[in-house]
Amino acid sequence: MPVTVLVLVETINDYLPILEHQGFHLILAPTPTERAEAIARHTGQIDAVLTRGPLGLYADEIAALPNLKIICVIGAGYEHVDLQAAANRGITVTNGAGVNASSVADHAMALLLSLVRDIPRCDAAVRRGEWPKIMRPSLAGKRLGILGLGAVGMAIAKRASAGFDMDICYHNRQRRSDVSYTLCSTPTELARASDFLIVATPGGVGTRQLINRQVLDALGPNGFIVNIARASVIATADLIAALEQRRIAGAALDVFDAEPKVPDALKTLSNVILTPHVAGLSPEATQGTVELVGKNLVAFFSGQPVLTPIELPSAESQLAH
Incomplete structure (x- = not known):
C-alpha cells in the first residue's frame, strides 16, 4: 500500500507531481470543508499530513487519524500544529x-x-494625472533592525548590508557568533537603535506581542516597521494606534491576525502597505519546499532520520487524569 498524504496547503498544486512521482498517494483538501470531510472519510488511511503554520493541525484532528505518523509543515512556522498532541x-x-x-x-x-x-502613493498619483514631487528618505547609511536572525533574517541582513549600505543590528534568542552585526538585548533596545525595523522571527507563544507600544515608541515618529513573519509578533491594536497617531512613520505588513480578514483601520491608513501573505511564494521557493517534504517523507518511511525535525515537548502520560 502506498503512503497516503493529506495535503491541506492550497498553493502548491503545480508541484505536487514531485510527491506523486515518489510514489505517495495524495488527498487534496485545501478548504475547511474539504479538510473536515477528508479526515472523516479517510480517517484510517492517512499516514502523513502536509500543512503550513497558519493552517496547522489540531489535537482533535490528530486524534481522528489513528495511523498518522508524520506531519510535514511547509515554511518555517508551525504555530498552529499541536506539538503536544x-x-x-x-x-x-x-x-x-x-x-x-x-x-x-x-x-x-x-x-x-x-x-x-x-511607491504606492506615487504610482496612484501618476495614474490620476498628478505629478507630485514627494521627498522621501534614502536607505543608504540607515540603521536596520532585524527581529530574529534565522535564515530569513540573515538573508535580509545580507541584502540590506551589501546592497544598500545599511548598518545592521538584531535581537535574537542568542548571539550569533558568525556575524559582526550589533546584538541588542531587548526588542525595545533594537527599536531604539533602528531607523527601520523588520520582523523576521517565528510565531508562537515565545514571540507573542514582542512588538508593543513600548517598542513602537522606541522606534519613533520617523521609524518604519515591516512584518513578513507572523502577525502575532506585533500587538495589532498598539500598531494601529501608533500609525493613526503618527508615533511611527509607517508599516508594511504581509501577515495578519485573522487571515484573510484585515482590520479596516489598516486599510484606511495612507502610511500602510498591505500584501496577502505572499512573501514566501515564488516558483523557486515552492518547488524547493515540496522537494524537502518529499525528502523528509522518503527518509521517514525508509526508517532514516528526517532532514528538518521540529523538537517536540515531552510526551504526557496518557494514564494521567
Whole structure:
C-alpha cells in the first residue's frame, strides 16, 4: 500500500507531481470543508499530513487519524500544529526552515523600499494625472533592525548590508557568533537603535506581542516597521494606534491576525502597505519546499532520520487524569 498524504496547503498544486512521482498517494483538501470531510472519510488511511503554520493541525484532528505518523509543515512556522498532541502519539513533525528564505527576504526588502520611498502613493498619483514631487528618505547609511536572525533574517541582513549600505543590528534568542552585526538585548533596545525595523522571527507563544507600544515608541515618529513573519509578533491594536497617531512613520505588513480578514483601520491608513501573505511564494521557493517534504517523507518511511525535525515537548502520560 502506498503512503497516503493529506495535503491541506492550497498553493502548491503545480508541484505536487514531485510527491506523486515518489510514489505517495495524495488527498487534496485545501478548504475547511474539504479538510473536515477528508479526515472523516479517510480517517484510517492517512499516514502523513502536509500543512503550513497558519493552517496547522489540531489535537482533535490528530486524534481522528489513528495511523498518522508524520506531519510535514511547509515554511518555517508551525504555530498552529499541536506539538503536544503529536508528541503524545510519537508523531514526527518537520518544517521547511530556510527553503523560502530568499523569497521572503526579497519581499521584505520590496516592502521596505515601497514603504520608505512611498511607491504606492506615487504610482496612484501618476495614474490620476498628478505629478507630485514627494521627498522621501534614502536607505543608504540607515540603521536596520532585524527581529530574529534565522535564515530569513540573515538573508535580509545580507541584502540590506551589501546592497544598500545599511548598518545592521538584531535581537535574537542568542548571539550569533558568525556575524559582526550589533546584538541588542531587548526588542525595545533594537527599536531604539533602528531607523527601520523588520520582523523576521517565528510565531508562537515565545514571540507573542514582542512588538508593543513600548517598542513602537522606541522606534519613533520617523521609524518604519515591516512584518513578513507572523502577525502575532506585533500587538495589532498598539500598531494601529501608533500609525493613526503618527508615533511611527509607517508599516508594511504581509501577515495578519485573522487571515484573510484585515482590520479596516489598516486599510484606511495612507502610511500602510498591505500584501496577502505572499512573501514566501515564488516558483523557486515552492518547488524547493515540496522537494524537502518529499525528502523528509522518503527518509521517514525508509526508517532514516528526517532532514528538518521540529523538537517536540515531552510526551504526557496518557494514564494521567
